[in-house]
Amino acid sequence: MLAGSAILFALVLVLFLMVFLRPGWGSRIAPGRWIVLGGLVLPAIVLIPLVCYALYAGEQLLPLPGHAPQRIEAIAKQWDWTFRYPDQGGVETHGVLHVPAGTPVDIVVTSQDVVHAFWIPRFAGKIDAIPGHATHLRIQADQPGEYQGLCNQFCGLGHAGMHFTVIVDRPEDFSAAVKQAAATGEMNK
Known part of the structure; x- marks a missing residue:
């Protein structure tokens, strides 16, 4: 989870630095596209694998059939x-x-x-x-x-x-x- 959040943070930081170091770089992209790409696609790239891992790890805690914990x-x-x-x-x-x-x-x-x-x-x-x-x-x-x-x-x-x-x-x-x-x-x- 920590690694996934670090990757997401790094991707957002790269976008921030691009806009900060190259003024006007992000102005060519429409605001709606920023919302879709930055608010939906970018987090999904990291969060979907994290959710899958969390579900897998949670399932590992379930007892075997017929064996009550x-x-x-x-x-x-x-x-x-x-x-x-x-x-x-x-x-x-x-x-x-x-x-x-x-x-x-x-x-x-x-x-x-x-x-x-x-x-x-x-x-x-x-x-x-x-x-x-x-x-x-x-x-x-x-x-x-x-x-x-x-x-x-x-x-x-x-x-x-x-x-x-x-x-x-x-x-x-x-x-x-x-x-x-x-x-x-x-x-x-």
């Missing part, structure tokens, strides 16, 4: 996150989200009090946590490791400390890691 519930409450794992017997962790590597995971986000925002910068855009409403976000972490997540919607005086740790486990270790974290009452460090 892992589902995790993220519940926000001033100023903490609780993660519930219905597919793992309903166990919960506080401040620490475990996800398996290399597989899509559906995060169902909600709030118990005010509007919060669920955001893991390395994996996906933010999504709002709204009281009484469930929002869905599909993520996929490809590499095991530890990452940071946070609430980036001001939600009160304790907002600055409302972050969580994301631990991406190897797929074969995921179930055991979640059960161990829940049993030990694992909390955000």
Whole structure:
């Protein structure tokens, strides 16, 4: 996406420099043609491939037929996150989200009090946590490791400390890691 926007910016900049460095250069082209070429054709050259790539990348996150993705519930409450794992017997962790590597995971986000925002910068855009409403976000972490997540919607005086740790486990270790974290009452460090 960044490369596509850079190409579009460069094309517009070239047109600007042509008009700036050669006064009168663009006056031979009718205004209607500027609108069609500069406002429709030029962006289409870059945006159509970007949309195709975005659709392709989004489709890659869909699970294979017959394989429902892992589902995790993220519940926000001033100023903490609780993660519930219905597919793992309903166990919960506080401040620490475990996800398996290399597989899509559906995060169902909600709030118990005010509007919060669920955001893991390395994996996906933010999504709002709204009281009484469930929002869905599909993520996929490809590499095991530890990452940071946070609430980036001001939600009160304790907002600055409302972050969580994301631990991406190897797929074969995921179930055991979640059960161990829940049993030990694992909390955000």
